[in-house]
Amino acid sequence: MSGEPWDGRIVIVGASLAGLRAAETLRDEGFTGPLTLVGEEPEPPYDRPPLSKQVLLGKARAEEIGLPRRRKVDARWKLGVRADGIDPVEKRVLLADGELLPFDRLLIATGTRARPWPNPAEARLDGVLTLRTSEDAARLVERLDAGPRRVLVIGAGFTGSEIASACRERGLEVTVVERGPAPLVGALGGALGAFAATVQRAHGVDLRCGVTVTSLTGRDGRFTGAEFSDGSRMDADVAVVALGAVRNTEWLAGSGLAAGPRGLACDAGCRAFTMYGIVTDDVFVAGDVARFPHPLFEYQMLALEHWGNAVAQAEVAARNMVTTGPRRRPHLTVPVFWSSQFGLNIKSVGVPTFSDQVVIAQGSLRERRLVAVYGYRGRITAAVTVNQAKWLEHYQFLIETAAPFPPTTGAANGIAPAAPVPSDVPDPQLLSHGPTVALTGHLPDRRLTLVPPGPVPSAIPRP
Amino acid sequence: MQIVVDLNRCQAYAQCVFLAPEVFELHGEETLMFMPTVPDDQQERARRAAAACPVQAILTGEQAGPGEW
Structure with missing residues (x-):
């Protein structure tokens, strides 16, 4: 295998966080060929989390949330233009303005709406x-x-x-x-x-x-x-x-790729699957639109609408686009996200919905400062902190090492943690809001539901 | 100049709040809020805040996108 960087034409469809970080990583990895980014929105890449926070509070203006670049990417930007389809045989992206963009490798990062x-x-x-x-x-x-x-x-x-x-x-x-x-x-x-x-x-x-x-x-x-x-x-x-959110996959309808309402399925190296479950060599996926298997969660396909996943997956996808064989990397990052609301800083690591039990391991609901730890069949699969962000890293380590659940008493509290209770994760179909972490089964294009082991008491009736 | 903070990484050490209070603020006990577009007279402070962040969660740079030359 040669150590020479891969050469060819790269097109990235999706010019938000994942598309941008992928473009930067391609150049970091030594890619010098022609690079085109296509984005449906007319604005240059911007940061979405402030939209529901700083912007609504009037602390920042909606047009002033642009993302800083990590480096120059020397790319052609086609902004304000939607991609309408892919010709997988001729390897071209069809744009709404009529242009046909030929590619040798393609990254799909069209996100959600x-x-x-x-x-x-x-x-x-x-x-x-x-x-x-x-x-x-x-x-x-x-x-x-x-x-x-x-x-x-x-x-x-x-x-x-x-x-x-x-x-x-x-x-x-x-x-x-x-x-x-x-x-x-x-x-x-x-x-x-x-x-x-x-x-x-x-x-x-x-x-x-x-x-x-x-x-x-x-x-x-x-x-x-x-x-x-x-x-x-x-x-x-x-x-x-x-x-x-709705995943932006409709434009892939005729592409032969494993794209559907739950996203575009890919392998752990971010290579897209075809509808037959065959992995492609030259079409990659990253960000909210991707579904990928994760070994920590029984290799179920995860679909994550998270800022951190967009960055991490884009970096892996970009690297794998310009490397070959054993030098390719897997996207194994443990999911993390945050939310701030009502004066609380809520942060999560792992997949809380991949659980049968939960325990308040530190702090308490009454203090509004706590760590909730989630377990599945006796191992830790997630932790959520409320105004206790400093503990997140510790629990990430426990998740990565499949530590036993419930966790042993930490010294921090000085009191024994409460007993675990059922985690009561409802079927997403019964909710108004879509889950931002979706466990979507094992197959590239069929709906599977996670069935929790044993009877799980639930506040809502199951169909 | 634009900034973005990786709030997964942020642990509210608040060094940035001390160094550039017009750009960063704590909202509640440990929620960091920042002004994504940094005013000209605050850029040096924002850069110092980024350098001082104990978990290196702050990225500063020019606006990404077309027109980078």
């Missing part, structure tokens, strides 16, 4: 918004600045909860409606879901769980309120639809 309100006529009402792009955030800030009498947030996942937090901090009345039993329950399970509900209510959120919005009402094209499944109705000036 906000799941729209299912009724298109109601979704078009003036005052019904989503939050995913900087444009969305600018629109929402404008509405919040206008001082609405009430904001309705539909879906209590991380985005919905952060929006509610920002509204309360701005002194706005806010109602959060969630079909599942609690906020954040899809990502963190029952115990921390109940905690999140308590926190939201303590901050003055009108939180309604186990309820769905049956219709959004309007007058003269303006949103005026909503009707709920429990028969009640309410007036509001703004509705934010926070029903999770």
Whole structure:
């Protein structure tokens, strides 16, 4: 095998965090050939997490969240242009403006978009918004600045909860409606879901769980309120639809790749699978659109909507695009994410939904400072900290080494931890918000559901 | 100049808050908030904050994207 860097033409579709970091890594790895980045949004790469935090609070403007570059990438940027398809035989990307971009290797990093309100006529009402792009955030800030009498947030996942937090901090009345039993329950399970509900209510959120919005009402094209499944109705000036994300894979429909609603399947080296489960040699995937097998979670395919995963996976994909054989690396990073809401810093390592039990290992719900540790069949699979970020690294090590669950008593508390309880991870189909960590089974293109071992008591009925 | 903070890595040591209080602030006990676009008169402070971060979570640089020359 030669030590010469690979040479050819590279196209990256998706010019956000993953696309950018991949481009930089390609150049770091010595790639000197032609490089093109294609992005649907007109803006240069920007950082999305501040959209639901600093930007909504008015601390940063939506158009001032651009990402810094780590190095020059010497690329051709095609921004504001959507990719419409791939010709896998001729190896060309078809762009919406008619251009055909030939490639020798391709990276797909098209990410996700906000799941729209299912009724298109109601979704078009003036005052019904989503939050995913900087444009969305600018629109929402404008509405919040206008001082609405009430904001309705539909879906209590991380985005919905952060929006509610920002509204309360701005002194706005806010109602959060969630079909599942609690906020954040899809990502963190029952115990921390109940905690999140308590926190939201303590901050003055009108939180309604186990309820769905049956219709959004309007007058003269303006949103005026909503009707709920429990028969009640309410007036509001703004509705934010926070029903999770949709993976941008439709444009791959004719490509022969294993792409579907749960993402584009790839191997641990970020090489895309075809629909037959055959790994490709020249099409790579990274970021929110990817599904990849992870050895720590029984090689189930994971789909992660995380900033950290976009960076780590992009780096591995880029390196593997320009190296061959045994020098290729696996993407084995343990999933991590953070959220800040209602004055709390919530951080997670591992996959909390890959669990049957959870224990508050340090701190307590009452103090609002704690470490929750998740276990699956007697080993630690995740930890979530609330205002205890410094412990995350420790638990990451325990996850990586498959340490036994429940964890042994730490010296930090001086008291024995509580007994483990069922982690109560609901079926994602029963939630308004989509989980940002999805375990999507073992096969490239078929739906599998994780079945927890033994009876798991649940607050919600199973179908 | 733009900045981004890897908030997975951040452990709220808050060195950046002391060194560049107009760019970084703690929101609550350990949530770091930052201004992604750094005003000209704060750039030197932001660079120092990035250098001082005990977990090296802060990246500063020119805006990524077209027009890098």
